[in-house]
Amino acid sequence: MRRVTVSGQLGELCRGRGDGLQIFLQRGGARWLVFTAGAAILGNFAYGLGLGGARSLVMGLMVGVKLPLVIFLTLAVNALLNALLAGALGTGLGGRQTLRLLTLPFGLMGMILLGLAPVAWFLAWHAPAADGDDYKIWYPAFLLLHTVGIALAGILAHRQILPQVRALAVTRARGTLVFFVWLAGNLFVGAQLTWLFRPYFGSPGLPVQFLRDHPLEGNFYEAVLHSLRAIF
Amino acid sequence: MNTTTPPPLPDAKPEPQPGRLSVLTLLKQPAATVGAAVARGEETALTVRFTVSAVLCLAVFGLVLGTYASGAQLWAVPLKVAGGGLFAALLCLPSLIIFGVMGGMDLGLRRALLLLSGMLALTGLMLVGFAPVVWLFSVSTASDNFMGFLAVVIALLAFIIGSRAQWKMAAQLGLRQVGGLCLWTVMFIFVILQLTCTLRPLIGQYDRLLHVNEKRFFITHWVDRGK
Known part of the structure; x- marks a missing residue:
């Protein structure tokens, strides 16, 4: 029997x-599920460490815990909806198959973020002191940069399962359609969950804490607009 | 009627196999060079050759850049430019492997190092080509901002050429989807731009080797310098 190595599995996941x-x-398997979940946790933890580490080590560790949580909650919140949409759009994909398909991009996203983690740490090392004037310019730029980086990592990771979705669906067109619906849903929910779990490196003047005092106030999209206005 | 049959069209010209693999063969035939290195099993040897060339070329460019302020900058700038180039490459190595494999490449650590060192060596070689231009301005201008601007523009131009070769090498190694590598290239540029701030002073008078305790974002640094 062929020996399955971690690097071989990583290559299959990436390709x-x-x-x-x-x-x-097709049939499931605990080994792959553990592997993708492990990749998601490891990659998001490493990247989160760089993200929060810009403020302090404690913040880095907190974000290292929060990012994997956001990933798994996004998967959980959308699980039922994604399975129902797969059925409603006539793809022929069952609930379990949908869930298995959707764990892959989250695992791959973890691997991408693991690859980007050294750059995140490098940028975090350059963070100016939180009480200085430079921090006010640096903060929105850092926020936008990581928002774009994480979103692109998510999109690229999802893109890798498109051929599989097309192959498993009844027709190629329906596979493509359901893929984009899943992608839009995951990005939309993922972004808002990310917002709820703020802070990631902390607005100027606000303390380091695991969750804000009123985490449910406002939404992600308003915050991005605010950052854009602050820069331009 | 006497008809003449036109001579048959020649077959598509195959890319010639380069002889001894070096930065110069990479400059002319990036895909063939990396293909030959893989076929001959010379990946490691070529990576070492590329890395040595990159360090030397970057140091030469640094030396020319250092002539603007002269004094201690004559040794500090070459050290920082060569070291900074290697540091940026190592920082971006893990993501290159991930994006490369995602793009369909048959890429392990050895080949990723070959791609990176090749890109860096060619960028360095182009910088050496630009060095006389930089020297011309370094002896004739007294504006730090102009010299900084010129150095960044030239570095970006050289990087574009190095990056173009890297893309051709990647295609030779099986790259099919380019999205990830596009993102990687943008990220590498970003890291280089941040390093221009991290390694300051690269232009202007030497005060100390590095301002390690003054952490700054490169945009803030450039805006302040421009004032």
């Missing part, structure tokens, strides 16, 4: 193809 991946998608 979005391979024997192990096909078996997982």
Whole structure:
């Protein structure tokens, strides 16, 4: 029997193809589920450490815990909806198959973020003191940069499962449609969950804490607009 | 009627196999160079050759840049430019492997190092080509801002050429989807731009080797310098 190595599994995950991946998608398998979940946790923790580390080590550790949480909650919040949409759009994909398909991009996103983590740490090391004037310019730029970086990592990771969704769906067109619906839903919910779990490096003048005192106030999209106005 | 049959069209010209692999063969035939290195099993040897070339070329460019302020900058700037280039490459190595594999490349650590060192060596070589231009301005202008602007523009131009070769090498190694590598290239530029601030002073008088305790974002640094 062929020995499955971690690097071989990582290669299959990154390429979005391979024997192990096909078996997982068709029939399931605990090994792949553990591998993708592990990749998601490891990558998000490493990147989160850089994100929060810009403020302090404690903040880095907090964000290292929060980012994987956001990922798994996004998957959980959208799980039922995504399975229902797959059925409603006539793809022929069942609930379990949908869930298995959607764990892959989150695992791959973890690997992308793990690759980007050294750059995140490098940028975090340059963070000016939180009580200085430079921090007010640096903060919105850093916020936008990471928002764009994480969103692109998510989109690229999802893109890798598109051929699989097309292959498993009844028709290629329906596979494409449901893929974009899932992607839009995951980005939309993921962004708002990210907002609820703020702070990530802390607005100037606000203390380091795991969650804000009123985490449910406002939304992600208003915050991005505010950052854009602050820069330009 | 006497008809003449036109001579057959020649076959598509195959890309010639380069002889001894070096930065110069990379400059002319990036894909063939990396293809030959893989076929001959010379990936590691070529990576070492590229890395040495990159360090030397970056140091030469740094030396020319250092002539603007002269004094201690004559040794500090070459050290920082060569070291900074290697540091940026190592920082971006993990993401290159991930994006490369996602793009369909057959890429492990050895080949990723080959791609990176090749890009860096070619960027360095182009910088050496630009060095006389930089020297011309370094002896004739007294504006730090102009010299800084010129150095950044030239570095970006050289990087574009190095990056173009890297894309051709990546295509040779099986790259099919380019999205990830596009993102990686933008990120590498961003890291280089931040390093221009981290490694300050690169232009202007030497006061100390690095301002480690003054952490700054490169945009803030540039805006302040421009005032």
